[in-house]
Amino acid sequence: MLGSKIAAFANYQKEFHMAKTIIATPNAPAAIGTYSQAVRVGDTVYLSGQIGLDPATMQMVDGIDAQIVRVFENLKAVAEAAGGSLADVVKLNVFLTDLGNFAKVNETMARYFSEPFPARAAVGVKELPRGALVEADAVMFLG
Numbered sequence: 566m567l568g569s570k571i572a573a574f575a576n577y578q579k580e581f582h583m584a585k586t587i588i589a590t591p592n593a594p595a596a597i598g599t600y601s602q603a604v605r606v607g608d609t610v611y612l613s614g615q616i617g618l619d620p621a622t623m624q625m626v627d628g629i630d631a632q633i634v635r636v637f638e639n640l641k642a643v644a645e646a647a648g649g650s651l652a653d654v655v656k657l658n659v660f661l662t663d664l665g666n667f668a669k670v671n672e673t674m675a676r677y678f679s680e681p682f683p684a685r686a687a688v689g690v691k692e693l694p695r696g697a698l699v700e701a702d703a704v705m706f707l708g
Contacts, residue, residue: 583607590646593639594618597694602643608708610647614660615639616697629666629698633673636701641677649707651677656704657685663698664689670699 588603588610596602596613603612617625617632618639626635641651659670667687683703693700 588643588647590642592620592642592646594620594623597623603647605647605707608706610644610649610653610705610707612640612643612647612654612703612705614658614700614702615643616694616700618695618697625695625697629663629669630673632697632699633666633670636699637673637677640701640703644703644705647705647707649705652679653705653707654678654683654703655706657683658702659685659687660690660693660700661687661698662690662693666699 583606586605587601588605590602593602593615597618600613603610605611615636616639617635619626619635620639620642626632637651640654644650644653661667661670664687670687
C-alpha cells in the first residue's frame with residue numbers, strides 16, 4: 566500500500582515537472598555539511614538553516630545581535646539567489662540557545678519582514694553548529 570502511494574507521488578512529480586533545483590550563492594556561507602543552501606521544487610523553495618557565519622570569512626560573527634543580523638542577511642542572500650526575497654517567505658523556524666534572546670530576534674526580524682508576516686516557530690535548543698547562538702531556516706513560495 567505504501568509503495569503504491571510513493572509511486573503515485575513520484576508520477577505526480579514527473580507529470581507536473583516538479584524536479585529539484587539546487588540553489589547556491591557565494592553571498593551566503595557555503596554548506597558546512599551534506600546539504601544545499603536551498604532546494605526549489607515547483608514554486609516552493611526550502612532554505613537550509615543559516616547561522617551567523619560571515620560568507621566571506623566563514624567565521625562566526627561576535628555576539629547575539631550580530632549573529633541575528635547575519636542569519637537574516639544570509640537567508641536574504643539565499644532567497645534572492647532563488648529568485649525571491651524575504652517577502653516571499655511563508656514559514657520561518659528560529660532556533661535559539663537562549664530563549665531570553667527571543668525579543669532581540671523579534672526586533673531584528675521587524676527590519677527584514679513586513680506584514681503579513683510569515684508563520685514562525687521559535688525553539689529553544691541546547692546547542693547549534695559552530696557554537697552559534699541562533700539559527701533560522703525558511704520555506705519560500707514563489708507562485
